[in-house]
Amino acid sequence: MEEIIRIEQLTKRFHKNILFEAVDLSIYKGQSIVFTGKNGSGKSTMLKMIAGLTSLSSGKVHRSQELLIHYIPEHFPRKKMSAYQYLLAMGKIDGCPIFELKNRIQDLAEDFYMSEMLHTPLSFLSKGTLQKIGVIQALLRTPDILLLDEPLSGQDERSQKVFITKMKSLLEERVTIIMSCHEKHLIRAISDTAYQIENRKILPTAMSTFDSEAVFHLVFIDEQGKAVLPDVAFSIERFDNQVRLSVPASQTNLLIRQMLDNHWTLRGMQDENSD
Ligand SMILES: Nc1ncnc2c1ncn2[C@@H]1O[C@H](COP(=O)(O)OP(=O)(O)OP(=O)(O)O)[C@@H](O)[C@H]1O
Incomplete structure (x- = not known):
């Protein structure tokens, strides 16, 4: 197994609120990890620290190499630009060739049943549609690591199925997926490793915890x-x-x-x- 991220002695606090203390964790290529835990336990903060979007109070996140990391936040910025303009700009930043990019946006928008909303300003879109745009953005160019914060929280059933299929094909391409999630059916469908965030630590959890019980x-x-x-x-x-x-x-x-x-x-x- 190829280790791509190693977290060493990570501590994170916001003022007196200590979220994590001396956490060690290795993440491997192609792994599909879920973080679970109570509201406010620190799931989003952990994802942001792995993405390098927020600082650590102490410790280190080592990355094995230059990694393309895509992060889909739980709450999406509501901007005046249209979904299409936003995706085009993001794809360009990611270095996608323009012709390929335009086709890819159209195809993914169709897959997620949102073609008719592509030209609507982001500020007018629902939470579920904004989340779809986050997912489409992440799929414009295949990342090494995909970080997903509560990815299904605003999705209808039809889009959930599309989302799960897309995630499975990314895993076949050995993309590493790390998400925070409460939905057992999504965890069962795509995760292979689970950690519960509790008492400032990351505790390994058996996948059988997410089996549905008769x-x-x-x-x-x-x-x-x-x-x-x-x-x-x-x-x-x-x-x-x-x-x-x-x-x-x-x-x-x-x-x-x-x-x-x-x-x-x-x-x-x-x-x-x-x-
Ligand atoms: N920028 C910040 N400044 C101060 N406190 C923060 C900041 N970001 C998060 N926190 C606090 O850290 C704690 C963990 O927040 P976080 O959003 O990581 O939890 P979570 O497990 O993702 O929660 P949820 O399940 O509700 O999304 C919360 O108490 C939150 O108020």
Whole structure:
């Protein structure tokens, strides 16, 4: 495996707020990394430090060579220029030949169902469309590293599918993808390595954490009129003297025990997919 970035003893603080302390991390060519963590844990800041867009308080980010890094921010600048003018300018900065660039913008805009919005000023575009422009910008010239900050947060389902397909083909070309993300389906689709940002550290997380868990519907009946509903955090539907609870598979035994202790009788159990 070819190491392309090595983070050594990275510490980052904003005044008294210490986000990272003595973090070490190696990033390899073709790897697809996701950072997860609570709001405000430092995901965006970590991406910006890798991109070189914000300084470190101490430590170092080593890059193996001159790398073309594309960074797609969570919030996009709202400017007066049109999407097309913006993409053209960005493509030129990236060194794309002009004829190729124009065709590529048109093709990618079609792929993302936004051709009709190409000539609209950025300031009038929705969050989802602005994000698409960020993705198109990143795809004008294939980067070595693509940094994505919450890339699906404003995307409709159709665009999400296009986005996932594009990311998969970049990974086939051994582009390194590093993103922050909360959506498990995107993580399952494109990531191979996950880190949870917690307590100022970056903790390796098993990919199985993002597997979708089967859900069961459990129906209970109050036969004697004295059942009490325990305080549980599952979806509950009530009808007459029955309740139906939707529960992740791993929680079913615990819930059944709780319900029986509270005088409920189990009437039925159904796999979510057999509805
Ligand atoms: N330029 C800055 N100056 C001061 N504090 C900042 C700055 N940028 C970020 N912070 C603070 O650092 C913390 C981490 O912010 P960051 O945006 O990296 O978190 P995040 O994990 O990406 O959050 P979210 O999931 O909400 O997008 C927050 O408390 C934020 O307020």
